[in-house]
Amino acid sequence: MLHTQEELLHIINKTITKEQFDYKPVELFEPIKYTLSLGGKHIRPLMLLMACEMFGGDINDGIYPAFGLEVFHNFTLIHDDILDNASLRRGKATVYKKWDLNRAILSGDTMFALSYDYFFRTKEEFIVPILKVFNKTAVEVCRGQQYDMNYETEKDVSIAAYIEMIRLKTAVLLGAAVKIGAIIGGAKEQDSIHIYNFAENLGIAFQLKDDILDLYSQQEVFGKETGGDIVSRKKTYLFLKACELADNELREQLVPLYLETSLEPQTKIKCVRAIFDKLKIKKVTEEEIDKYYKTALYHLDKITINKEDKASFYQFAKQLMKRDK
């Protein structure tokens, strides 16, 4: 009998609570404890454990690698918050703002190093294969972050380049999670490729959904102001697609408006949204999301195990797509 998602999340939370990071100097480990205490959805460790069990593995062999992924993910958040000059993360001050630049850099580095330690805490035979997957992914995540930074100032960003950026920045780590789970679960090579592709495509869909939610979700549900991407001039899928679909005249209206910084935020959001609506951008993006979602499901279908054992991943994918925040 497989664990339910709730049971797995409970196990993940217990592990996070147990790992105290009470080392010295406290200046280094305090920000690490703080970051991990902020919570989050724990999607990566969850996906790792789900994949591990689906292929018949023991979650006791997967729990520390799963935690390692969570530590790594939180390291990337600490450094990303510096790069983005972000003040808030999960409603609390970012490490960079709560302490200072130096501590954010160094506690991030330490977290990165610590994350590797957890991949040793599994059966000997799994260590090298999972470390290879993890390490390749870590470099890809850095590359994705650099593309993201590049695109802030680049004038012409293609849709393909944008998708590649979100693939590297977000999707590959979900892919790594399930692939590591598959290795620990003893999956066949072909199945581990399919589960990777499933998660990668789901990750791209997830990230595109983020772009929609930022503008079109209900503010009460979303939990923060909508339209933030427009105010901060972020080159989202919505914007890039609008540039592609607009005729010259409309594009010459949209681009300067979008890059504008002096307009009152609500006015800017309203005007940009009007152009997006004219071009049916929400619907177009939803169709794109559906394309990635369907590709993800195709790969899940292809996995050569009982359909019942895959049920939790079908449900998980559906949930992610239905989310409204």
Added chain:
Amino acid sequence: MLHTQEELLHIINKTITKEQFDYKPVELFEPIKYTLSLGGKHIRPLMLLMACEMFGGDINDGIYPAFGLEVFHNFTLIHDDILDNASLRRGKATVYKKWDLNRAILSGDTMFALSYDYFFRTKEEFIVPILKVFNKTAVEVCRGQQYDMNYETEKDVSIAAYIEMIRLKTAVLLGAAVKIGAIIGGAKEQDSIHIYNFAENLGIAFQLKDDILDLYSQQEVFGKETGGDIVSRKKTYLFLKACELADNELREQLVPLYLETSLEPQTKIKCVRAIFDKLKIKKVTEEEIDKYYKTALYHLDKITINKEDKASFYQFAKQLMKRDK
């Protein structure tokens, strides 16, 4: 017949030149190529290969792990230069100054991740043991750096705390280099402990020597202005020892003088040096260095292989101690 130091350095340089890091985005890999092109003494890869051969290993199994250590070391330099707000490194602009903060953070992170890749490029059986040594060390180096930052503002730093800081920040990585070499060379457990202790003690001596050279070396030989540590109020071994040895009256003269920022640099250096000379700080520090050097040699003596095969490490240690820059 073992390779000479020159031959090993030639092999290391060839490997550095061969690894081109021609990946995308260039914004990420340009700073990495730049940093590795700045040269340096390559002490860590050299020590790894020397240990590997001394214990009968094949340097072909050690060269990529050796390069991994060099990549890791250079990552720490990129981030340290941000923390120290340093403009120059090996006479060239630091990554942080040449490009910007964000690229220095992110290319450093990438370098850290890339360094792990090289530890996979050896015989399968070595990978996990050497990764465990490396990873433990990476966390220690971060801890040492945090202590170093702490001590900038802490009022009372003990000599013991200072030694522990330089042990973590510098010496353990030399220890890791020879221990990894010992693993690849097939050394007995006890011998690998001795070679680690040898390198760790040598590293502490090396770092204390740095403190002396900063003030007492001949400027023409040293290649940069002497007395920089005094100007920047760095709590070196010289200063901490002087505080310990001075009577109350002299200490009350020294401390405010040392922490002074408005004095003309040459005047400040002259006054501090006069107090150091009165307390024979140079001699006292040299005796301390000699203590660590002797402990290092004790551990080298203890290693159960032919004395001739250890000759190159005896010579290497002697060289490091005699260096004047």
